[in-house]
Amino acid sequence: MTMPPVKYQRGDMVMGRWPGSSLYYEVKVLAFDSKSQLYTVIYKDGTELELKEQDIKSTAGFQPRSRSRSRSPGRRRSRSRSPARTTRRSSSRTAAAVAAAAITDSAVSSRRDTRLKDVEVMLSPVQQTKEAENNSNNRHEKKEEKQKEENNTANKVNETTEAEPEKNQGRYNLRRRKDDGDAKPAETRPEQLEEKEAKRVGALASTLSTPLDFGGKIGAYFWLLFLPAWVFFLVLQVNREDPSLTNFPPPLPPLEAFWDAQALGFVILWILFQALLYVTPVGKLSEGMPLRSGERLKYRTNGFFAIVVSAITVAAAVHQGVDLTYIHSHFLQLATASLLISILLSVYLYIRSRYAAPEQLALGGNSGNVVYDFFKGHELNPRIKNFDLKFFCEMRPGLIGWCLINFAMALAEMKQHGLDAPSNSMILVNLFQLLYVVDGLWNEEAILTTMDLMHDGFGFMLAFGDLVWVPFTYTMQAYYLVSHPNPLSLPALAAIVILKLVGFYIFRKSNSEKNAFRRNPADPRLSHLKTIPTATGKSLLVSGWWGVVRHPNYLGDLLMALAWSLPCGFSHLLPWYYMIYFIILLVHRDSRDMSDCRRKYGSAWDEYCRTVRYRIIPRVY
Numbered sequence: 131m132t133m134p135p136v137k138y139q140r141g142d143m144v145m146g147r148w149p150g151s152s153l154y155y156e157v158k159v160l161a162f163d164s165k166s167q168l169y170t171v172i173y174k175d176g177t178e179l180e181l182k183e184q185d186i187k188s189t190a191g192f193q194p195r196s197r198s199r200s201r202s203p204g205r206r207r208s209r210s211r212s213p214a215r216t217t218r219r220s221s222s223r224t225a226a227a228v229a230a231a232a233i234t235d236s237a238v239s240s241r242r243d244t245r246l247k248d249v250e251v252m253l254s255p256v257q258q259t260k261e262a263e264n265n266s267n268n269r270h271e272k273k274e275e276k277q278k279e280e281n282n283t284a285n286k287v288n289e290t291t292e293a294e295p296e297k298n299q300g301r302y303n304l305r306r307r308k309d310d311g312d313a314k315p316a317e318t319r320p321e322q323l324e325e326k327e328a329k330r331v332g333a334l335a336s337t338l339s340t341p342l343d344f345g346g347k348i349g350a351y352f353w354l355l356f357l358p359a360w361v362f363f364l365v366l367q368v369n370r371e372d373p374s375l376t377n378f379p380p381p382l383p384p385l386e387a388f389w390d391a392q393a394l395g396f397v398i399l400w401i402l403f404q405a406l407l408y409v410t411p412v413g414k415l416s417e418g419m420p421l422r423s424g425e426r427l428k429y430r431t432n433g434f435f436a437i438v439v440s441a442i443t444v445a446a447a448v449h450q451g452v453d454l455t456y457i458h459s460h461f462l463q464l465a466t467a468s469l470l471i472s473i474l475l476s477v478y479l480y481i482r483s484r485y486a487a488p489e490q491l492a493l494g495g496n497s498g499n500v501v502y503d504f505f506k507g508h509e510l511n512p513r514i515k516n517f518d519l520k521f522f523c524e525m526r527p528g529l530i531g532w533c534l535i536n537f538a539m540a541l542a543e544m545k546q547h548g549l550d551a552p553s554n555s556m557i558l559v560n561l562f563q564l565l566y567v568v569d570g571l572w573n574e575e576a577i578l579t580t581m582d583l584m585h586d587g588f589g590f591m592l593a594f595g596d597l598v599w600v601p602f603t604y605t606m607q608a609y610y611l612v613s614h615p616n617p618l619s620l621p622a623l624a625a626i627v628i629l630k631l632v633g634f635y636i637f638r639k640s641n642s643e644k645n646a647f648r649r650n651p652a653d654p655r656l657s658h659l660k661t662i663p664t665a666t667g668k669s670l671l672v673s674g675w676w677g678v679v680r681h682p683n684y685l686g687d688l689l690m691a692l693a694w695s696l697p698c699g700f701s702h703l704l705p706w707y708y709m710i711y712f713i714i715l716l717v718h719r720d721s722r723d724m725s726d727c728r729r730k731y732g733s734a735w736d737e738y739c740r741t742v743r744y745r746i747i748p749r750v751y
């Protein structure tokens with residue numbers, strides 16, 4: 131084959147830009163396709179990619195970093211290693227590396243014109259150079275502050291491209307030629323890790339921060355005050371005879387009305403009871419996703435066992451004459467007690483995160499601002515021995531407590547209206563939400579591939595969310611129905627049940643599909659699905675449920691939320707609060723996830739977004 135007279139010739143050693151980044155690696159030109167105007171290049175590890183001419187530079191413009199520079203030996207790596215090479219190792223390691231690299235990219239791009247000669251030619255962020263240059267520890271700390279700020283700005287550069295994925299169209303051809311055909315790239319196992327290396331990259335990545343969420347530092351102050359206040363507002367407002375928003379604000383009860391030591395005792399007992407069930411050696415020990423360190427944590431996934439034992443215990447207590455309507459009459463005090471526990475827990479979590487090793491930290495929540503980090507959470511998987519605090523709080527006391535409270539509301543409705551059985555609306559709300567929780571616990575392992583478990587640190591937001599927000603606001607429909615009955619006609623009831631089942635089907639199928647794929651991409655049951663390979667070694671599903679919209683699970687969840695509010699009728703806005711909140715939460719989560727995935731997967735993510743155009747609702751949004 132003869133090469134046309136083009137800039138680079140077959141066999142030339144040049145620097146090829148890694149798609150989606152500004153990092154260049156040494157590559158060899160294999161061929162040039164005059165039709166597509168793409169060069170086929172091969173990286174040192176054997177990965178072949180097709181690049182445009184503008185993404186190739188002659189080696190003369192690059193100067194490898196001098197080895198004589200002061201640099202810790204642990205940080206030394208062989209030059210000219212392509213990121214794709216990492217796909218043969220661990221996805222966790224590469225995820226960190228790519229995360230670090232992506233952050234570096236944008237930092238590099240901002241300086242590209244002036245500092246071309248300094249551009250790294252390996253997966254090693256610019257920050258390292260700066261760190262290495264800085265021998266003094268004190269100076270290093272100051273510098274780190276500055277770097278964090280730079281990273282934040284840098285990430286914003288990335289985000290702007292995210293908003294316009296179309297602009298990247300045709301820029302790269304990310305097809306790995308060796309992966310052509312049906313074969314999926316092998317998802318790498320952590321056993322293949324070079325542990326030391328992974329730890330180094332993990333530690334490095336955790337010194338970097340992701341862009342600040344939730345309105346940044348000022349936002350954190352706001353949410354810290356607003357969220358508890360909102361819970362109290364809902365609890366006080368919904369119990370009023372006229373809970374209309376026009377009848378605002380609810381009269382503020384005296385301060386002592388918020389507090390009841392016995393309520394605190396019950397909340398503590400409930401949490402301890404759930405903790406006991408959690409540590410009971412019953413049920414599966416499931417493996418979490420590989421961490422940046424390459425480690426995979428084990429989780430006791432016995433949630434279904436926990437809810438069954440809890441239900442039996444509660445039934446026995448009611449049978450023994452325990453009056454569960456106490457929960458309805460002391461809702462405010464129980465909420466205050468739970469808030470207190472969540473604050474104490476968050477303080478503990480923040481303090482221990484200050485002593486955690488870098489690779490144990492989440493990428494977010496390390497802004498250096500105490501309030502923001504306290505709110506967002508810093509440590510990824512805080513554990514006391516094998517007791518995983520985040521997993522436990524998210525899946526047990528609040529979630530099972532939600533069902534317990536709903537049940538107590540049904541009893542309170544019967545007591546208040548002298549009924550022999552709860553109303554149809556109350557039964558629907560109870561059954562729908564029970565199904566949601568039981569399903570979550572039955573498929574507890576699937577939570578290990580969700581954003582909270584994989585990426586978010588554990589701090590006030592989640593501690594409060596799990597222990598206060600879920601049990602005291604997700605129960606709003608049942609609480610509302612106690613004093614605002616809404617009889618349902620049979621057709622209305624049937625329509626609501628159908629809506630719930632459709633939502634549930636979409637939610638469960640899509641979550642299970644992604645979970646199964648993440649756990650075993652070679653699962654034969656998923657072999658019919660199309661995927662896009664990414665530089666991290668993980669692939670993205672691009673057909674099946676994840677080919678319909680980018681978050682099919684959110685779509686199903688929203689349909690279910692609608693079915694939870696409909697039984698309460700349209701007389702007041704308050705029972706619709708969950709639906710409104712949930713739309714906001716999921717739209718925000720979706721954009722957070724978009725930014726994270728774009729950072730992780732670069733142009734592969736853009737390709738996914740071009741193929742699957744809608745985020746949550748097909749053809750609408």
Ligand SMILES: NC(=O)C1=CN([C@@H]2O[C@H](COP(=O)(O)OP(=O)(O)OC[C@H]3O[C@@H](n4cnc5c(N)ncnc54)[C@H](OP(=O)(O)O)[C@@H]3O)[C@@H](O)[C@H]2O)C=CC1
Pocket residue numbers: 579580581582584637641644647648668669670671672676680681683684687715719723726727738
């Ligand atoms: N009731 C409630 O209050 C709430 C319920 N939920 C529900 O919890 C569930 C989990 O939600 P959440 O954690 O937010 O998000 P997801 O379970 O959707 O997780 C998002 C992650 O999935 C992976 N992913 C995204 N697209 C693809 C793809 N095409 N192929 C393969 N993997 C992909 C990415 O992680 P990676 O690539 O790193 O694996 C991404 O970060 C949802 O059903 C949601 O509705 C969520 C929040 C609140």
Ligand SMILES: CC(C)CCC[C@@H](C)[C@H]1CC=C2C3=C(CC[C@@]21C)[C@@]1(C)CC[C@H](O)C(C)(C)[C@@H]1CC3
Pocket residue numbers: 357524525529566567569570571577580582591592594595596599600
């Ligand atoms: C206080 C903030 C404004 C918001 C806090 C958000 C949290 C309440 C939610 C974040 C993700 C959640 C999930 C569930 C409950 C709500 C929180 C904690 C979930 C456990 C509910 C049951 C589902 O089946 C699930 C898929 C397991 C959910 C996972 C995410």
